[in-house]
Amino acid sequence: MADTTRRKMLAVSALAPAIGIAGALWADGTSQEASAVSDGPKRFGAPLSAREKLRRRYFPNLPLITHEGKKVSFYDDVIKGKIVTINMFYAQCDEICPRVTANLVKVQKLLGDRVGRDIFMYSITLKPEQDTPQAMRDFMEMHGVRPGWTFLTGAPDDMELLRRKLGFTYPDPEIDKDKAQHIGNVRYGNEPMALWAACPGQANPEWIVESISWVDRAKLNTKTSITSTKSSGS
Amino acid sequence: MYFNVFGEKVSKARHKEMVNAQKNRRELIAARLNRRDLFRMGLLTGAGYLVTKGGLSARAQSAPALPVNQPASPQVRPFIEPLPIMPVKEPVHHLSPAPSVDPLPGEGRTRPHQGLALFPPKQFYEVTQKPTILSMSPDLPLQTLWGFDGLVPGPTYAARYGHPVLVRNFNNLPLNDNDGFGMPSATTHLHNGHTPSESDGFPCDFFEPGQFYDQHYPNVLAGILSTHPGTGDINEALSTLWYHDHRVDFTSQNVYKGLAGFYLLFNEFDTGHEHRGFRLPQFPHHDVPMVFADKVFDPEDGKLFFDTFNLDGILGDSFTVNGKVQPFFKVKPRRYRFRWLNVGPSRFYEFFLTDLEDLDAHNRFWVLGNDGNILPRMVHTESVRIGVAERMDVIVDFSNFRGRTIYLENRLIQLSGKGPLPPPGDIAAAGQGNLVLRFDVDDDRVDDDSVPPHLFRGYHLPDTTPEPLVVRSFRFDRLNGQWSINGTFMDCNRPRFTVKQNSVEHWVLTNFSGDWQHPIHIHLEEHQVLSRNRAVTPFRYEISRKDVVKIRQNERLELFFRFRDWTGRYPLHCHNTVHEDHAMMLRWEIQPDGDTNITP
Secondary structure, eight states: OTTOOHHHHHHHHHTHHHHHTOOOOOSSTTOOOOOGGGGGGGGSOOOOOHHHHHHHHHOOOOEEEETTSOEEEIIIIIITTOEEEEEEEOTTOOSHHHHHHHHHHHHHHHHGGGBTTTBEEEEEESOTTTOOHHHHHHHHHHHTOOTTEEEEEEOHHHHHHHHHHTTOOOSSHHHHTSGGGGOOEEEEEETTTTEEEEEETTSOHHHHHHHHHHTOGGGTTSOOOOOOSSOOOO | OEEOTTSOEEOHHHHHHHHHHHHHHHHHHHHTOOHHHHHHHTOBOTTSOBOSSTTSSGGGTOOTTSOTTOOOOOOOOSSOSBOOOOOBOOOBSOOSSOOOSSOOTTBOOOSOOSSTTTSOOSEEEEEEEEEEEEOSOTTSOOEEEEEETTBSSOOBEEEETTOOEEEEEEEOOOSSOOTTSOOSOBOEEEETOOOOGGGTTOTTOOBOTTOEEEEEEOOOOTTTTTTSTTTOOGGGOOOEEEEEEOOTTTHHHHHHTTOEEEEEEEOSSSOSOTTSTTOOOOTTTSEEEEEEEEEEEOTTTOOEEOOTTOOSOOOOSEEEETTEESOEEEEOSSEEEEEEEEOOSSOOEEEEEEOTTOTTOOOOEEEEEETTEEEEEEEEESEEEEOTTOEEEEEEEGGGGTTOEEEEEEOBOBOSTTOBOOTTTTBOOTTSSEEEEEEEEOOSOOOOOSOOGGGOOOOOOOOOOSOOSEEEEEEEEEETTEEEETTBOOOTTOEEEEEETTEEEEEEEEEOSTTOOEEEEESSSOEEEEEETTBOOSOGGGSSOBSEEEEOTTOEEEEEEEEOSOOEEEEEEEOSHHHHHTTOEEEEEEESSOOOOSOO
16 A cells, blocks of 8 residues: 555545454455355355245335224235235325326226225325324325225334335435425235336326236236227238 | 335434445545555455445445345355356247248237248247246355246347348246246347337237247348338448347346347358458357346345335346356457447446556457447447447457456446436546456467458448438436326327338437436337437447437437338337336337327
């Protein structure tokens, strides 16, 4: 480090606490000198099922309260064993929430009585301080939400954790604070099949319904038609 | 409240540690410490990362700059396995049942072949996408991947102009077991192909496990049925194509799982032979395709991990080339042609040749082709930037590095799905980027009859002076997290506009999404960049034909197109595969009669 400049030294001094406790390293980029990792794959635990890995990573079993005031657990009662759609909202949100909710009401109509039977729709609040079960029921009534679609609230810390776990976030922490910036999408998935995707909440309702059908186990092997348009190739 | 990347609450002290770690990393980059300093100080791993322990890089726990929910991969030893070379795909003598214009029983195709009678196939292939168990590093457990013929990357097709091909593609993916990500329905796109719509691998033309799909690749030059009847325009010749799964909304998952490979197209100039035509280095010995794919492995079980709940863009911290984590490649001290392909999902690379013994050296190489399209002359450069799905054909002359060890290093700094940092702070100092591949250069004497790069003359660029029939505008935007084009989202069932067959158009692409960058891909026809922010493109090797174009921060690009020969549906989309899967795509059509919708 003979050529270390003052600028470099400043940077290094900022790192001083790190240097002493740095872990085992390879000697240099070209060496194959062994380190802790040379034990190879033996160091890894037995793999979990895909379903279990996804549960641990994304679906904390948090206590939530439905718009009917019922206590439920996020994984056990909301997600487990189901085909679901999940979006985020808050009742006092002006722009994006009403638009997405109105669009999803059309999706619910198209799905008919399958909603609540084999497809479960969920909206999770970002402002649990305001969104009591009563406030959520008012919001649902205003939009014409029908049975089978559940609105969920809970403790503020839990709702924030859920937002982050489900990826309704923005890379820049400042912009991330404005929650309306990143809640336009709808997650959909088939929990037992570990099959998950997402689409814009403002996409054509027919297209959202078709998208949900892709993760529907019973329908996986029956291709839906995309040849219905007049200009379908030559 | 403070959070780590997994969305979990952390203490204030831990959060401060995370922020400091990030600050330290920036200071380190700014200080331009060389790699040996860093090793000596114990701050850098052999894989080229800042150490994860002790709070320098809080990656193992979290760091504000890392995408949400993304774990840090376990460390593995770099450069202990050789670079794998994909085998050349072998044809079959015939197909049974014989290919037919109309879809066959059991076939997923929905439309007749447009060109089968005009260009009857001379070469037949059968390929199957299926699950496979492969090793990506001896320090990781075996991985369950999906590969064409069970290979990751898939086999390399070596096709020729004038030899039409029919590929019968069988979907043998598991219906009910995706191991955490991947959609078993599939559609295989031949990227850059001048391919009839029904064989293009359009994202909505997916077919299911148990079905097959016949894809007819005429291997003809653009213009053959229009401007240059019977021959096509030689200046539209394509060289380095690739094929990959394009299942609408699931492309990122399926390609990450392994469904991609090369398709090379030779002709009388780009012969694959060192003594004929352009006299480029001999295929396959000195003409080597390379697939770059950045990955994340789960730190607990070492298995490939895909973050299905990340809609911004997924960055891997583990760098694979041809399916192996950081391999080495023994080369002779002569010229090689490398075909570099970035399959994403979301990372941009800027590759340099780095000698760790001499970090001040400027190790130049030559760019031969951009997006698989050979340039009029090679461009001498120190680096190339490659967005997702772009290809760079390069010539590296290792006679300059006889007996030495040279690294292919990505020095582009990218911290999120947004794309790389804006200049001037976007390039790390030599030796501080990601060492992706190690070249061990022999000291032997060796023949090299390939063309000296400065003497090379390739194809001319097609004329871009013809007036456009329509100038269309496309705005790429992020609306409350929803990726959009002109404020609208992908829908397979709704074509957004129709181009008149055999016409010229200009397309204006504008980035409205602030500091997000997008590699935009348009199927069927190549384009040329007429302007970037109303000026000539500043990138020398971008003066070329392209099929993917990067729109950077606040940029407006104008592209020249001539749409020829085939009709039907094609997409325009962002090739950050995570953006693409979340609706940053549209369906357009080409038909005998077009429309004049200027903001479709």
